[in-house]
Structures are given as C-alpha cells and as structure tokens.
Amino acid sequence: MARLENLNLSQRVTNELGKAIVAGKYNMETGLPTEAQLCDMYGISRTAIREAVKMLAAKGLISSRPRQGIRVEAAASWNLYDTNVLNWMLQSGPSLQVLKEFLQVRLAIEPQAAALAAQYGKDEDIAKIAESLESMRKAARTPNQTLHESDLAFHTSILLASGNRFFFHLRDFINTALGVSIQHTTPAKGSDSSVAEEHAAVYDAILARQPELARSLMSRLIEEAMQVIDRELQAKLEA
Structure with missing residues (x-):
C-alpha cells in the first residue's frame, strides 16, 4: 500500500512539475528546485520525489546524473510522442x-x-x-x-x-x-x-x-x- 501511495504522489508531482517545465516556469537557466526543496514544497518523501524525477527524465524533460544534479532539458529533447508531454504543451496554450x-x-x-x-x-x-x-x-x-x-x-x-x-x-x-x-x-x-x-x-x-x-x-x-x-x-x- 505504501508503494502505491508513493506512486500516486509521484504521479501528481510529475504532472505538476511537467506542466511547469513546459510552461517555462522551470527552464535550462533556472533549473529545478533541489530534492530537499521539492520534498518541502509537496510535503512528500524523497522516495516519491525520486520516482517523479525518473518519470520526467523518461519523458526527456529533465536529466539527473551524479555530480550534475537535476537539469532541465531543452525543448528539442522532450518526447513529443508521450501523451503527457503533448497534453502539457497543449494545456499551456x-x-x-x-x-x-x-x-x-x-x-x-x-x-x-x-x-x-x-x-x-x-x-x-x-x-x-x-x-x-x-x-x-x-x-x-x-x-x-x-x-x-x-x-x-x-x-x-x-x-x-x-x-x-x-x-x-x-x-x-x-x-x-x-x-x-x-x-x-x-x-x-x-x-x-x-x-x-x-x-x-x-x-x-x-x-x-x-x-x-x-x-x-x-x-x-x-x-x-x-x-x-x-x-x-x-x-x-x-x-
């Protein structure tokens, strides 16, 4: 049950961060808040945040590597065939x-x-x-x-x-x-x-x-x- 709860929380954060990235709130210059800041913002565990980061990385919106941290990727790297990404683009106008x-x-x-x-x-x-x-x-x-x-x-x-x-x-x-x-x-x-x-x-x-x-x-x-x-x-x- 805890695993399912974490997944649901991660999906919510993925959706909110994804829309924010596509809308330009977070970009290559500003980057994303740190894991600790995201935990505070959403009131959830690091495990749930890390799941959300993995989901966003799979969609091409961000990358996360050792010593690099979390980096927002250029729009050219986004997976436009991912229906979540496409929805976020269309919802942002x-x-x-x-x-x-x-x-x-x-x-x-x-x-x-x-x-x-x-x-x-x-x-x-x-x-x-x-x-x-x-x-x-x-x-x-x-x-x-x-x-x-x-x-x-x-x-x-x-x-x-x-x-x-x-x-x-x-x-x-x-x-x-x-x-x-x-x-x-x-x-x-x-x-x-x-x-x-x-x-x-x-x-x-x-x-x-x-x-x-x-x-x-x-x-x-x-x-x-x-x-x-x-x-x-x-x-x-x-x-």
Missing part, C-alpha cells in the same frame, strides 16, 4: 506553429492510413468507421452537441482499419493533439453537417475500395485545416 507541425505529421500518416484501409481493411473495421461517421452526422443534427468525440473516433477507426500496427499505436498521440486541432479549425470550416459530409466522402472511398481516392480526400481534409492555421499565422505576422 498551444501556439499556431505547434498546431501546424502536428498537421504536418497527420498529413504524413493519415492519407496513407486511409489508402491502406481502402485496400486491405477488414469489413468489420470499415464498419467501425461507418459507426463513427453516423455518430458525427447525429451530433451535427443535434443542437448543443459537438462532433468532437465522434470525429476523433472516425480518425482512430481509419488507423485501425489500415491494418498497420505502427499507425494504430499512434492513436493516443493523434487523439491528444487532434482534440485541440479540431476545436481550433472546425469552426472555420462552416457547419457541422458540411464537416461530417467531408468525412463521409473519405468513408465512401474506403468502402468502395478506392485507395488513391481515399488518400486524396483525406489529404484534402487535413490541407484545409492547414490553410486555416496558415491564414492565422499570416494574420499574426501582419498585425
């Missing part, structure tokens, strides 16, 4: 540049996943895409409902239907950042119904077993979101 980079990653993955789903997808996996699409359409018709969850399910279902295990294992990363991206770009695309029907076109191509059309339509979806971000970036430069 994602920049348009971060969203653009994420869309570039999606553009490299999701059109190919859609093409593979059309070419090799199992009927039962394609049926899951249909279910998520129907949920999107239902949400679009229902006042005070958003497409958020069903939109995420649609994209995750395509990763699954691709049959590529590497793509599917990116689902948590895709879902974490896509959740923020959707909230930012969907309002600029028009009505929820039109968004749902754009996704329906991708599904229809997959169902019809047309890989190149599925690839093209998924690319278009993501490129439209990219155009929204590019316009906002340009507006900021001109302001």
Whole structure:
C-alpha cells in the first residue's frame, strides 16, 4: 500500500512539475528546485520525489546524473510522442506553429492510413468507421452537441482499419493533439453537417475500395485545416 501511495504522489508531482517545465516556469537557466526543496514544497518523501524525477527524465524533460544534479532539458529533447508531454504543451496554450507541425505529421500518416484501409481493411473495421461517421452526422443534427468525440473516433477507426500496427499505436498521440486541432479549425470550416459530409466522402472511398481516392480526400481534409492555421499565422505576422 505504501508503494502505491508513493506512486500516486509521484504521479501528481510529475504532472505538476511537467506542466511547469513546459510552461517555462522551470527552464535550462533556472533549473529545478533541489530534492530537499521539492520534498518541502509537496510535503512528500524523497522516495516519491525520486520516482517523479525518473518519470520526467523518461519523458526527456529533465536529466539527473551524479555530480550534475537535476537539469532541465531543452525543448528539442522532450518526447513529443508521450501523451503527457503533448497534453502539457497543449494545456499551456498551444501556439499556431505547434498546431501546424502536428498537421504536418497527420498529413504524413493519415492519407496513407486511409489508402491502406481502402485496400486491405477488414469489413468489420470499415464498419467501425461507418459507426463513427453516423455518430458525427447525429451530433451535427443535434443542437448543443459537438462532433468532437465522434470525429476523433472516425480518425482512430481509419488507423485501425489500415491494418498497420505502427499507425494504430499512434492513436493516443493523434487523439491528444487532434482534440485541440479540431476545436481550433472546425469552426472555420462552416457547419457541422458540411464537416461530417467531408468525412463521409473519405468513408465512401474506403468502402468502395478506392485507395488513391481515399488518400486524396483525406489529404484534402487535413490541407484545409492547414490553410486555416496558415491564414492565422499570416494574420499574426501582419498585425
């Protein structure tokens, strides 16, 4: 029980320190407080603090070596595929540049996943895409409902239907950042119904077993979101 309690405390400290590092409160210049100071700050044991330090080091946010102490690492060293790190970045107020980079990653993955789903997808996996699409359409018709969850399910279902295990294992990363991206770009695309029907076109191509059309339509979806971000970036430069 003591071990579990220490772990829970460590996870809480990991979360709080991780958010503080990503937000810039602690950086390469300021460093982190010492173990003793962290114990006082959080009122927990050195064992729990050391567990938190190990977790943060595994995520690339800090390093801890003999005679060096605890050092905050440059942002280039952070593991952006770690969903905790990505969440902390998004919670701290994602920049348009971060969203653009994420869309570039999606553009490299999701059109190919859609093409593979059309070419090799199992009927039962394609049926899951249909279910998520129907949920999107239902949400679009229902006042005070958003497409958020069903939109995420649609994209995750395509990763699954691709049959590529590497793509599917990116689902948590895709879902974490896509959740923020959707909230930012969907309002600029028009009505929820039109968004749902754009996704329906991708599904229809997959169902019809047309890989190149599925690839093209998924690319278009993501490129439209990219155009929204590019316009906002340009507006900021001109302001």
